[in-house]
Amino acid sequence: MKEPPEVRRRRILELVSEGDFLRPADIAAMMSVSGETVRRDLMALERSGDLKRIHGGAMPPVKVTESEPDRANRSMENPREKDEIGAAAAALVGDTDTIFLDVGTTVEAAARALSPTFHGIVITNSLVVGSILSDRPDVELYVLGGRVRAGEMTTYGPDALAQVRSFNANWAFLGAGGVDIRAGLTDYSSEDVAIKQLMIEKSAKTYVLAVGDKLGRIAVRHVCDLDEIKGIITDSTASSTRIKSLKDAGLEVFQGGAPSEASR
Numbered sequence: 001m002k003e004p005p006e007v008r009r010r011r012i013l014e015l016v017s018e019g020d021f022l023r024p025a026d027i028a029a030m031m032s033v034s035g036e037t038v039r040r041d042l043m044a045l046e047r048s049g050d051l052k053r054i055h056g057g058a059m060p061p062v063k064v065t066e067s068e069p070d071r072a073n074r075s076m077e078n079p080r081e082k083d084e085i086g087a088a089a090a091a092l093v094g095d096t097d098t099i100f101l102d103v104g105t106t107v108e109a110a111a112r113a114l115s116p117t118f119h120g121i122v123i124t125n126s127l128v129v130g131s132i133l134s135d136r137p138d139v140e141l142y143v144l145g146g147r148v149r150a151g152e153m154t155t156y157g158p159d160a161l162a163q164v165r166s167f168n169a170n171w172a173f174l175g176a177g178g179v180d181i182r183a184g185l186t187d188y189s190s191e192d193v194a195i196k197q198l199m200i201e202k203s204a205k206t207y208v209l210a211v212g213d214k215l216g217r218i219a220v221r222h223v224c225d226l227d228e229i230k231g232i233i234t235d236s237t238a239s240s241t242r243i244k245s246l247k248d249a250g251l252e253v254f255q256g257g258a259p260s261e262a263s264r
Contacts, residue, residue: 008033009041013050023057065219068177068188071152075105081211081235082106084256086113088233089173089209092254096120097170100199101129103154103192104175106209108132114139123167125160125195127153142167149191156191164198172203173233176210177219181249184226186219196223205230207254212238215246226251 003011011031016022024038031038046053068074086109093099093114098121101107111122111129119138124130130143146160174196177187185208187193200206206229215238231252234243243253 005041005044008037009045009050012038012041012045065178065217068219071105077105078211078213078235081237081256082109083113084235085209085211085233086110086256088254088256089207090114090118092207093118093171094120098123098167100124100164100167100169100172100174100203101126102172102174102196102199103129103152104209106211107173107175110173110209121167121169123164123169125155125164125192127155144195149189152189154192156189156195160195161198164195164202167202169199169203170205172199172206174199174206174208174223174229176208176214176223177221178214178217179208179210179226179232179246180216180218181226181245183218183222185223185229186217187221187223188219190221193221193223200224200228207252208232209234211235212242215239215242 008031012027015027015030024035024042028035028038042053082105085106089110090113095115095117096119101111101122101124103126107126108128111132114133121140121142122129122133123142123144125144125146127143127148130141133139133141142163144155144160144163146155146157148155174185175187176185179185187196208229210232212235215232215234226246226249229251231254232246233254233256236255236257238255243255246253
C-alpha cells in the first residue's frame with residue numbers, strides 16, 4: 001500500500017534533518033520510491049519552506065540561533081558527552097606541547113582531562129580553565145588579561161588579543177555555538193569570535209570541541225569556514241549522518257567514547 005504524500009514527506013523531513021545534505025537518489029533508495037516521486041516531494045517541501053533544494057540534493061532550511069543559554073544552565077548539560085570529548089582532545093596532546101584552550105564548558109572538560117604527565121604550555125582566555133590548571137606547577141599556564149565578560153568568566157579585548165599574538169601553539173581547542181557545513185564555525189559573542197580567529201591563525205592545528213547537538217546548528221556570528229580548521233571532536237551520540245557530511249567536507253572527525261576513540 002502506497003504511503004500518502006503527507007506521511008512520505010514527513011519521513012523525508014526526518015531524513016534530511018538528521019544530516020546537512022541528502023541526494024534525491026539516496027532518499028529514493030532509503031524510502032523505496034521512485035526518483036520522480038522524490039523530486040515532486042522535494043519541490044512541495046521547498047514551497048512550504050520546510051527544506052531548501054540545491055543543485056544535486058536537499059538540506060534543512062537555515063535557522064540561526066541568536067542567543068545561548070546562560071553559563072549556569074550550560075554547565076549542567078551533557079556532562080558525560082563533554083567528558084568524552086575532553087578525553088579525546090587531551091589524548092592528542094603531547095607532554096610538552098603548547099596549546100590554546102578557548103572558552104566553554106566542553107573546553108573545560110579538556111583541561112580536566114590533560115594527562116598527569118603533561119608539562120607543556122597552556123594559553124587560555126577562560127578563568128575556569130585557569131582555575132582547573134592553577135594547582136599544576138608542571139604546567140606553564142597563561143591566563144589572558146583583558147576585560148572580563150560578565151557571567152561567563154572569560155576575558156576579551158585588545159589586551160587579550162595582544163597576548164594571543166605573542167604565542168605560537170601546536171594546538172588550538174575551541175568551543176563553538178554551532179558547526180555547519182554551510183555556515184562553518186559559528187558562535188554568539190563578537191568578543192569571543194575575535195579571540196577564536198586569532199587562536200586559529202596562531203596554531204598549527206585547530207580542533208573544535210562540540211557535543212553532537214551542535215553539529216548542524218548555526219549561531220549568529222561567523223568565526224571561520226570549515227577549511228580553516230583541522231577537525232571536529234564530538235561525542236559518541238553524534239549523528240552519523242552529520243559526521244559523514246563533515247568528513248565529506250574534508251574534516252577529521254573524532255568521537256570521544258567510541259570503541260576506537262576516533263572516527264575518521
